[in-house]
Amino acid sequence: MEFRWEPEYLAFRDEIEVFIHEWRTPELLKEQREREGAGGGPILTRYYEALQEKGWMRMCWPPELGGQGLNPTYRFIMVETMEYWQMPYGNLTYTSVAPALAVHGNEEQKKRFLPGIWNGDFTFAIGYSEPNAGTDLAALRTRAEKVEGGWIVQGQKIWTSLAEQSTHIWLAVRTDTEGPKHAGISLMIVETKTEGITIRPLPTLSGFVTYETFYDNVFIPDENLIGPLNGGWNIIMHALNHERVGLSPTGNLARNYDLLVDHLKNKAPEKLADPVVRNRLAEMRMELQRHRALAIRNAVTIAKDDVSPGQASMAKISGSELRYRMTNMAMDLLGRTGSLTAEAGELAASEGRQQGNWRSSPILRFGGGTNEVQRSIIAARHLGMSR
Amino acid sequence: MELDLTETQELLRDTLRGFLEAEVPFSQVRECEIEKKTDTRLWAQLAEQGYLGLPFPSEMAGGDGGLVEAGLLVEEVSRRAALVPIVEVMAASLTLKRKCSGATQLLESVLSGSAIVVPAVLEANDSFESFALEADAEGVLRGEKFFVDYAEAASHHLVVARDAKGPALYLVDSAAPAVKCEPIETMGRTPQSRVRYDGAAGTRAGGADAVDYLIQIARALTCAQILACMDSSLEQTVAYTNVREQFGRPLATFQAVQHHGANMGMHCESSRFLTYEALDCLERGDATEEQVAIAKASLSRAIPDVVMTGHQLHGGQGYIEENDLYFFTIRGKDRALAWGTAEECLEIVARSAEEKSRWL
Known part of the structure; x- marks a missing residue:
């Protein structure tokens, strides 16, 4: 038993704090407040570029997924330090979508989406919850029917936070209605501006505005299915272990x-x-x-x-x-x-x-x-x- | 950050647990409670097996361990609710070893089990900071101490007294006629006394820093005692709710019961961290008074919640003294009051209110 941080972690914290004090200007904080964590403003874009350059966003990812394979403790130190100073260090696009794509996407999909995620061109909203599928997520009903070259989606999502500010939605849909409910779910990527998608703002108690999204005959091409058909549940449940720190x-x-x-x-x-x-x-x-x-x-x-x-x-x-x-x-x-x-x-x-x-x-x-x-x-x- | 025990520490814990489970049946503890006596048989065994020497250097025939090992010893002994002065002797003898000089012979006797030294700190004013009991220039003590744990079983008292230089520690032979112990009855059913020192001869062992050290390590080791009570109460509750059926199913399958269990478990988990963090930092010399006070305040606040939830989930079964649950209820709360209550400790914490909080 030894209740003290090893010197390398304390040195890392110091390094982060130096970086934070360099970037933590009133202008950045203002932009962060206004964009509510969506990223994409001029200062935040430069800030994220600098973060990428440091390699801190993916430092604990395995090398085969483009990371440095560092001990998850480094991520813990980073998250705690950033949280203390109220600095952004990634949103669900980085912590949820990108790792899932890196693990479950095919080579073409990785090439198509990951660089855009890393340079900030692509941001994702998460389309999991539905009015009748919250804690019991596997009960989701937004339906994708197979058609020539793709899928036609009908349904409604809620808590599609950042949908308005995002380029894509990471969407869980029902592709099979027989059998156990979690075994009929697939994951797809759909561009937010696709015809048939309606976005409705839902202001919340905190002041943060989330969104409800409606899908009326929305076409999603075959190449946007992520992972195996009806294999979405595993992707939803999957998270890189180190993200849990x-x-x-x-x-x-x-x-x-x-x-x-x-x-x-x-x-x-x-x-x-x-x-x-x-x-x-x-x-x-x-x-x-x-x-x-x-x-x-x-x-x-x-x-x-x-x-x-x-x-x-x-x-x-x-x-x-x-x-x-x-x-x-x-x-x-x-x-x-x-x-x-x-x-x-x-x-x-x-x-x-x-x-x-x-x-x-x-x-x-x-x-x-x-x-x-x-x-x-x-x-x-x-x-x-x-x- | 290494939060797991080393292999050696794990082996020590397992050996201790096996030994104590075999040697201290709860029936023996009940007997001691009824007769209001210290378990001298167990104490002799602990000495004989060398456990009392765990945190002492090998040249004293010790185990070369530190406060973490002492904490493990306290925890295991307390899991059996055994009536032995484990915290008292560890705190007093480690203070003598580390902050005082001239007690080498006494310490050897303590480790071999032929002498027992316990601290005598609190007085009628219930304070860890101001003491009325006086020592004159010859080291003669006059005054009264309260809640002296295991005072009658001890051969020596390590008494906090006020002398010309401020608070100091004096060693007193407790068999001297000028030392009068009067047993007091407490909820915890552990042997405690009110002790009068009517001109008792004392030997000055250390000054204010020794007094402070004594209080700090006794406080942290008491956390290990409370932790043992919490863990035992939880373990017994989980075992009971897994087998006790009502409405045709085990109690543990009811969500309301599970959630009570989870709350108990969270208290145990954070308490274990805070206890051993305080002990480890004290051993290295980088613990703050605030840190130890936070640990003691936190455990003292948590223990009633844990043991009372244990009782709630046991229902009538746990309310009967034939059931072992009560040991941890009464000992746990009694120890929450010892060496600084939650309120006293929070007062210490309040002095650091302006300091930046510790988040990493």
């Missing part, structure tokens, strides 16, 4: 704490001197360390190439639930200032970050496999409780 980062929560204390120090020193307030802050510090324990535990297991679904679930639950508890406590300590949004300008504390994170906390808790599903996974696979 840092799924529930401590960095972002720690940053919330540090910003809260900075605000109190500068704007409300009498509050910061209050023993009751300090006790609440102590509690947050304790909760942060509890979560950090689970996040590092999970990352270290993955770095050893061990699989422990229970530990990943624990980190996911703890990070997502701590997010609302911590931001809630922070808003209580700020008083009515806690409700000010970024639009309130100078009056707002940390640009309204606590209330913003509080509003966005539900999606982390129900999304990515609801915490109820995660708890059942822990019970069955970590504790050995009967199903």
Whole structure:
């Protein structure tokens, strides 16, 4: 047992921080806020190019997929550091679509899509969820019927986030209605501007706008089927193991704490001197360390190439639930200032970050496999409780 | 970051577990509880097998280990709910070895089992920072200590006293007539005493830094004790819900039951990390007071949630003392109160509120 980071990881963190401080300008942050993580703005495009040049986005991928095969701990360090400084380090196009294409796509598809992904020309929205297929995703019903040279798609997706800003949709469709429901799903790529696709914005609680997409006689050519016909479920379930590190980062929560204390120090020193307030802050510090324990535990297991679904679930639950508890406590300590949004300008504390994170906390808790599903996974696979 | 035990540590844990399971049936623990006595038979065995020397150097016939090994020893002993002064002796003797001088002979006797030294810290004011018990220039102690664990079984007390230089540690022969132990009854059912030192002769063993070290390692080792209670309660609960059937199916197949189990499991997992991180960092000398306080606060907060959920899932079965569950309930909560409650520890953490948070 040794509870300290090896010098190479600390050196890597320092290297990332140097890079961050070079790029973290008010202009970049503004563009990031406005584009809501879609990438593609002029500053972000240059930023992503610089990230690519560093090789950090694919450093843990196996060499045969174009990576450096580095230990997943490097990715953990990067995610935590970027999260602490609120810097972008890739969206689902990079972390979900690109790895799946690299593993399941054929040579022609890899040539056609991967370079565009790496240079930022292509961005993908994910078309999995449907109004009646959420946690039970295999129940999806958007239908693809075989026609000459391709497929005709009819149906509706929800949570097709970034659809408006994306060039492509990574679409899960039903290609077989017989047999078990997960065995009749295929994955296809469709260009967003294809005739028959309608995109409708759905503003969410956090202020982020997601999209509903409708598919009315949409033609998808044969060459856009990814992997085997009816083999989509495996692709959906597949994720490179190393991407599972840092799924529930401590960095972002720690940053919330540090910003809260900075605000109190500068704007409300009498509050910061209050023993009751300090006790609440102590509690947050304790909760942060509890979560950090689970996040590092999970990352270290993955770095050893061990699989422990229970530990990943624990980190996911703890990070997502701590997010609302911590931001809630922070808003209580700020008083009515806690409700000010970024639009309130100078009056707002940390640009309204606590209330913003509080509003966005539900999606982390129900999304990515609801915490109820995660708890059942822990019970069955970590504790050995009967199903 | 290496979070797994080394092969040697794993072997040590397994050997200890096998040995203790064979030697300490819960019936023996119940007997000790009823008779309000220390399990001297087990203590002699632990000494004889060399386990007490685990964190001491080999020239003292020790095992060349550190606080992590001491933590494993504490954890395994506590999994049997055994009534022996394992945390007390480890904390006192490691403090004597590392922060004091002149106690070599006593330490040899402690490791061989012929002497037992336990700390005497708290007073009526329940504080780890201010002490009324005084030592005069000749080292004569006058005053009273409360909640001295295993005071009667001990041959020596390592007493925190105030002298001309501030708080200090004094070794006192507890058989001296000027030392009067009065047993106190607590929920944890472990032997504890209120001790009066009416002009007892003491030998100064160390100053304020030794007092501080004693508190830090006792606090971290107490975490290992609480962790053992948590883990045991969870293990027993999983085993029980897997076999106990209601409505024609095992309790564990109900989602509500699974989710309670998952919450217990998460507490155990984060507690294990925080406990051994504190012990490992203390061993290397780079633990902060805040870090140890966070570990103790976190475990002290978690233990009632874990053991009470264990009781909820056991229903009536776990409420009966024939069932072993209660050991971990009462010992766990008692230890949550020892060496700094969650509230006391959070007060320590609050002093660092302005410091940047630790996220990596």
